[in-house]
Amino acid sequence: MRAPERPTFESEASKTIYQYVERHGTAARHRIREMTSLSPEEFRSELEGLESKGYLEESGGTVRLALDVGSVEEYETDAETYLIRPGRNRDFDGLVETIREVTSKESYVVAESVAEQLLYEDAVTRHNTVESRVFFVATIDDEVAGWVHLDLPQVEKLRETAQLTVGVRPDHRRRGVGDALLTRGVDWAEANGYRKVYNSVPATNDEALAFLEGHGWNTEGIRRNHYTIDGEFIDEVLMAYTF
Known part of the structure; x- marks a missing residue:
């Protein structure tokens, strides 16, 4: 359990991806990729970076915010x-x-x-x-x-x-x-x-x-x-x- 910390971004691309998901709650991976001008390799790298920082998580092609606010x-x-x-x-x-x-x-x-x-x-x-x-x-x-x-x-x-x-x-x-x-x-x-x-x-x-x-x-x-x-x-x- 932890309070959400203010997000920080290493690139404008990662900020754009995060903001798109944050505004929609959840988003299909392919829709996010279409929204960016990144190559598939660049997109994958930026998304993985956001996941490694604990900002986003993906399951079955759906990307969502990864806020840890407690258990069931x-x-x-x-x-x-x-x-x-x-x-x-x-x-x-x-x-x-x-x-x-x-x-x-x-x-x-x-x-x-x-x-x-x-x-x-x-x-x-x-x-x-x-x-x-x-x-x-x-x-x-x-x-x-x-x-x-x-x-x-x-x-x-x-x-x-x-x-x-x-x-x-x-x-x-x-x-x-x-x-x-x-x-x-x-x-x-x-x-x-x-x-x-x-x-x-x-x-x-x-x-x-x-x-x-x-x-x-x-x-x-x-x-x-x-x-x-x-x-x-x-x-x-x-x-x-x-x-």
Whole structure:
């Protein structure tokens, strides 16, 4: 487990290849080669260099980001068994559906914006010189039941704080899934040198505020009338967990 380090490149060609894969989440090897003006030998050398640095990985002709953000953990409850693991691009549809289901039933504006960003960028994981984005998902029978997301700025003055969102489909609540997801995200941030994680929640979302408070989060500030929800001005509560 390690925090994503800002990528560096030995050539403009390797930077171009990496950026293409990073923007698409995954990419077919032959499409990447077509996009470059490199000979097959040059392309192979540049791709192998990126793989040796741990930036990219390839399987069966598909190239993807190779971010090491942890392992798969299995949990058992009286009702079901679920896994918590790093999110991958194959989780894209399930992630968006889960976030939208959660935010359709309760006000969670930051999570709504995460879903819209996923749709706009068409990629689960991002890692470049400006930002990194990491997801852990809870899956039941290989279906996404919940998520925890960490937005990790690469700007030096912000690199010790991370924004976190977390949510679980209503049908899978009260079974410890949300607790395990939040713990996974917070533990990952602490193990990788972050000093604070924060979340922003509308003041009317009592369940989310109680959930965070129950896990040791504190109110760091309130922005008055920050949201307009159903025609009403609603305060934003800034919650934080400091290590």
